[in-house]
Amino acid sequence: xxxxxxxxxxxxxxxxxxxxxxxxxxxxxxxxxxxxxxxxxxxxxxxxxxxxxxxxxxxxxxxxxxxxxxxxxxxxxxxxxxxxxxxxxxxxxxxxxxxxxxxxxxxxxxxxxxxxxxxxxxxxxxxxxxxxxxxxxxxxxxxxxxxxxxxxxxxxxxxxxxxxxxxxxxxxxxxxxxxxxxxxxxxxxxxxxxxxxxxxxxxxxxxxxxxxxxxxxxxxxxxxxxxxxxxxxxxxxxxxxxxxxxxxxxxxxxxxxxxxxxxxxxxxxxxxxxxxxxxxxxxxxxxxxxxxxxxxxxxxxxxxxxxxxxxxxxxxxxxxxxxxxxxxxxxxxxxxxxxxxxxxxxxxxxxxxxxxxxxxxxxxxxxxxxxxxxxxxxxxxxxxxxxxxxxxxxxxxxxxxxxxxxxxxxxxxxxxxxxxxxxxxxxxxxxxxxxxxxxxxxxxxxxxxxxxxxxxxxxxxxxxxxxxxxxxxxxxxxxxxxxxxxxxxxxxxxxxxxxxxxxxxxxxxxxxxxxxxxxxxxxxxxxxxxxxxxxxxxxxxxxxxxxxxxxxxxxxxxxxxxxxxxxxxxxxxxxxxxxxxxxxxxxxxxxxxxxxxxxxxxxxxxxxxxxxxxxxxxxxxxxxxxxxxxxxxxxxxxxxxxxxxxxxxxxxxxxxxxxxxxxxxxxxxxxxxxxxxxxxxxxxxxxxxxxxxxxxxxxxxxxxxxxxxxxxxxxxxxxxxxxxxxxxxxxxxxxxxxxxxxxxxxxxxxxxxxxxxxxxxxxxxxxxxxxxxxxxxxxxxxxxxxxxxxxxxxxxxxxxx
Ligand code: 26Y
Numbered sequence: 182x183x184x185x186x187x188x189x190x191x192x193x194x195x196x197x198x199x200x201x202x203x204x205x206x207x208x209x210x211x212x213x214x215x216x217x218x219x220x221x222x223x224x225x226x227x228x229x230x231x232x233x234x235x236x237x238x239x240x241x242x243x244x245x246x247x248x249x250x251x252x253x254x255x256x257x258x259x260x261x262x263x264x265x266x267x268x269x270x271x272x273x274x275x276x277x278x279x280x281x282x283x284x285x286x287x288x289x290x291x292x293x294x295x296x297x298x299x300x301x302x303x304x305x306x307x308x309x310x311x312x313x314x315x316x317x318x319x320x321x322x323x324x325x326x327x328x329x330x331x332x333x334x335x336x337x338x339x340x341x342x343x344x345x346x347x348x349x350x351x352x353x354x355x356x357x358x359x360x361x362x363x364x365x366x367x368x369x370x371x372x373x374x375x376x377x378x379x380x381x382x383x384x385x386x387x388x389x390x391x392x393x394x395x396x397x398x399x400x401x402x403x404x405x406x407x408x409x410x411x412x413x414x415x416x417x418x419x420x421x422x423x424x425x426x427x428x429x430x431x432x433x434x435x436x437x438x439x440x441x442x443x444x445x446x447x448x449x450x451x452x453x454x455x456x457x458x459x460x461x462x463x464x465x466x467x468x469x470x471x472x473x474x475x476x477x478x479x480x481x482x483x484x485x486x487x488x489x490x491x492x493x494x495x496x497x498x499x500x501x502x503x504x505x506x507x508x509x510x511x512x513x514x515x516x517x518x519x520x521x522x523x524x525x526x527x528x529x530x531x532x533x534x535x536x537x538x539x540x541x542x543x544x545x546x547x548x549x550x551x552x553x554x555x556x557x558x559x560x561x562x563x564x565x566x567x568x569x570x571x572x573x574x575x576x577x578x579x580x581x582x583x584x585x586x587x588x589x590x591x592x593x594x595x596x597x598x599x600x601x602x603x604x605x606x607x608x609x610x611x612x613x614x615x616x617x618x619x620x621x622x623x624x625x626x627x628x629x630x631x632x633x634x635x636x637x638x639x640x641x642x643x644x645x646x647x648x649x650x651x652x653x654x655x656x657x658x659x660x661x662x663x664x665x666x667x668x669x670x671x672x673x674x675x676x677x678x679x680x681x682x683x684x685x686x687x688x689x690x691x692x693x694x695x696x697x698x699x700x701x702x703x704x705x706x707x708x709x710x711x712x713x714x715x716x717x718x719x720x721x722x723x724x725x726x727x728x729x730x731x732x733x734x735x736x737x738x739x740x741x742x743x744x745x746x747x748x749x750x751x752x753x754x755x756x757x758x759x760x761x762x763x764x765x766x767x768x769x770x771x772x773x774x775x776x777x778x779x780x781x782x783x784x785x786x787x788x789x790x791x792x793x794x795x796x797x798x799x800x801x802x803x804x805x806x807x808x809x810x811x812x813x814x815x816x817x818x819x820x821x822x823x824x825x826x827x828x829x830x831x832x833x834x835x836x837x838x839x840x841x842x843x844x845x846x847x848x849x850x851x852x853x854x855x856x857x858x859x860x861x862x863x864x865x866x867x868x869x870x871x872x873x874x875x876x877x878x879x880x881x882x883x884x885x886x887x888x889x890x891x892x893x894x895x896x897x898x899x900x901x902x903x904x905x906x907x908x909x910x911x912x913x914x915x916x917x918x919x920x921x922x923x924x925x926x927x928x929x930x931x932x933x934x935x936x937x938x939x940x941x942x943x944x945x946x947x948x949x950x951x952x953x954x955x956x957x958x959x960x961x962x963x964x965x966x967x968x969x970x971x972x973x974x975x976x977x978x979x980x981x982x
Pocket of ligand 1 (some may be wrong): 302303304305306308449523538539544545546604821822823824825843
């Protein structure tokens, strides 16, 4: 096979020729008649050719070496745009920019044409995408398995301040990265019955849907390795009902196709409540069944003894969503391949491991046994066998996977995994003490921690070229795949001239963001103000309402005393609320209403502005994070499993204002307590505080600022046309206030004013900001993946083989 020149040696000239060749011969367009999308596709194909070379080489090495593969099963991959990622990782930024310029095209315009693939809700999906990139950077043979949703996360807009959801249509634009694999297609069964024959059980599904693979190569740093993201698309097993068609019943003829396709039609848009939707369980089994068949087919090609499976296969469950992998693999090994049940269990457990991403009770999946048994009758039997086997040894059943006529996916995952991990140190400790306390007592070595990380290629090198060049100028480019080397910046931080360069990079990023907001939102903001940013899914535990309450209180105080020396602030929000989560949607509307009033207030708007940017996605995050001064990580302690946005901000030189929650704890340890604005109760103080019945009323009575801000919300100061619009929010915060907004308010205010004072002293601020960058190296997802490879997967790198 002819492998092309190593990517880093690609010349501008060669790349330009490749672009033109693809434009003409892959897309049938002459350069003079090509539009931006044509150029984007042609450039993508030219880049993809080089990625494919790394990809073939990597696959060849893995096959030749009979390598152990890591399989990351996830219902979500929030990959965002891929073109810049590919260009940056291949080291072809200058060549691509120059080649396009030579063709009369603007690089940034062409890159901006790519749709943002939002096949995920938030943190869990984005983590999966960072992990794939790190697995490739580290040369660990791996596949991501997911679903090729036709519609990703909904598109968000605002009407009268309210969130409006519209379907996301990434696939209607041309997508450059995937290869359809008609030969990788499996029949997936659902329903039917179980037949007992000669002491064995045979599942006869009542219906079938086909899973067809689409492969996207994911290239690592310097193109040294590329792994595969394999997404399954649902197709009708029997595409067409010919007799119906011949009868003239065309709708009935097309029905099998339409029914089958609903499985991969939309991403489940809810990261809070499990509504027991049958379709969701179908999606989960569809992913798992297709992935396991694929994994076993690859194993069978390379090996003959199924008992070797754990030596060659590591399967990671990204939360409980793919948890039916446990019973499904046991079913295949026992029912189909004839291994004794015990042995099937041992092999399965040795292959599987499970990551927990939340302790929120409402987000822990469980299925009614009626639904589960109807859709997966044999699996329900196997779940009961697993449960019995497990509890024969351990008679107490308080954390059983089978209670209240439910199948509990968290417990099932725990029992079927050889390792179970949390995603930050605090979260892992809380797992041991709360949801999994009994199982942890039975299996004290099973729970391990792997604190999350983010890929520095996307989240610093690509999204923040100004800061990246300063870093590379200062310490060389070794930091890109050895992020802890950012520590080498520390001596430079003591140099005032260097700090000025750091500052200039941040200032230019902020100016870019201001220009973009003026152009797209029609709002102009002061780029010298502090950019105070909270971007994440809307949820009461994340407490966007704490932020807006504090902003209201600040506005009221500025109005009282407009001539005082206020630190100018631009408070930015972005994030989507689950369509069925009314309270979260009301918080969005409140923030938009507050923004309207504040931004129109001539006495305050020079020092305080508020903006909620619509349609938060990966691309918007890449724009906002490099321009942020202050990162809001203000969840109720004990509720945010880790957070990963918090890491991206620190890495890009923003200071965190935050609680001791999730990975904030570790970020503060790394960057230093002086460079972090800490406030609020600890997780254990939170639990104590909740025992006080009128905790909110007490907090409000003790804090006139809070009382006044809440009163403004309650009486409709921001919505005079409908004064009681937010009365329920005020009532909640004055009453049950489960997330302790009122109780943390006073300390949040204090920390916020400390941030103001620090920002007013630029030399000090810049030093703190730069120290955040220098000391965030540990939060690379390369470090996280090394941890999984060692502690969970027993997998290795094949770089240089
Ligand atoms: C049950 C179902 C509808 C569901 C779907 C999505 C449940 C949960 C989710 C998503 C959870 C999620 O994104 N969790 C986040 O995972 C991040 C990566 O580990 C963490 O950083 C973050 O704290 C956590 O909220």
